[in-house]
Amino acid sequence: MANHKPTAVLIIHGGYFLPAAWDAFGDQLRQAGFIVKCPRLPSCGDKRPPAATMNDDIIAVREAVQELIDTNNSILVLAHSYGGMVASEAISPNLYANNGKGAVGLILLSAWLVQPGDTLTDIIAKYGFQCKVDLSDNGDGTFFAKNAPESFYNDIESIKAKDLASKNVTHNLFAASGKISGAPWKDLPTTYIYCARDMAIMLPLQQSMVQDAVNMGGKLITKTIDSGHCPFLSQPEALLRIVEEAVTNLT
Template identity: 70%
Template sequence: MASVKPTAILIVHGGYFLPPAWDALANRLRKAGFVVQCPRLPSCGDGRPPTAVREHDVAVVRKEAQELIDAGHSILVLAHSYGGMVASDAITQDLYASGGTGVVSLLYLSAWLLQPGDSLEDVFKRHGFQSKVDLGNNGDGTVFAKNAPESFYNDIEFETAEQLARDNVTHNWGAALGPMTGAPWKDLPTTYVHCARDMAILHPLQQSMVQDAVTAGGKLVIETIDTGHCPFLSQPEEIVRIVESHVANVK
């Protein structure tokens, strides 16, 4: 469907992160010639009790995409972890490329890839709860990773991992619940990047979700890298390589 190469990258971050976690990768991508935006998802680091749900995250991503379109850009949407759910619901056909501007392709980075009508509960029922994240519950609608150094940053030196974990935020658990509505990966060129050492979404679960998507009609290009859940921190140059390869092959 896409006929132009992406000139901008819209990063949709994960549930326990904020945009500054992506600064190192974003700066590398800018040096590679892309305009890069990473808006903050309201459900991440929200007030307590939280007020933002997935619909608020979707609205932020759609607004950012429209601003990039209005500025004349064609867009690659790069979604990580929970951001995959947000991106899939946010990128509807009205944002697809037309006349040289709009969303032309997608890259899911160890992200939740769900079918329309499915929820996380459905995925867990189908494939099992394949995650080593030890979720702490604040009792007010927010959750946090009690073992972030091990589950998010297991491919990073432990002292650095502990420091990174201090920057993690709470997530409104309700934002991750409820059924999905969108599947832009059925229409647009899509790459799924498996993180083979991921402890947050285990590699077999990533593979099962991708197989479900292929069965449902998605034509996904697969990349596999030997990293944990956050290669944008542990191996940003590898993510730049994957992005450039993806862009080169967009047709």
């Protein structure tokens, strides 16, 4: 598959977030010359009890990709946290670049990287729950992070971290329970960004998942940001540099 310089960045946000969390970074990407889309994942901030599953998230991402293809874009996919699981299923080979239109590369930002045939539960059983997020169940299938300032925003000044935490939403945690079947990181040039101070998906777990992917034939390169879980908020310049470097490597 010939590489093409991406003209668009498709952001797949994480499980307790909404697209608005990415607005500022999206603006930086636009200033750098990219078209940017960040579709809402229906399992995040869903009605209670939740109605949306990962399949609904997959459909939302595929629709966004198709819109970018229909407007003649080559696409760099940037997936964060739970968004990595959605990316694995949504970015199927029929969406890979053809005649310069479609997905040409993938960036996984401290993302869940689950092997085909496995589930998130399998990862946790293998490596332990290397996560400091204190999840609470509302009793109806929706979950929320009780300690978001400490677990998502530990590298951000406390007043701002509390403000950001107030914007976190519920997630249908069971949306993340299904078995993964796809592995676009085997086919597309992929960068995994380690977040060294991440409390939500801790560094040793990030590294273990990447090593498993390499063992499965993934040709991943890795970069590190000395940040918590959300460098798009705490260190956007560092993240932008890695995105731009990934673009350079695709051309």
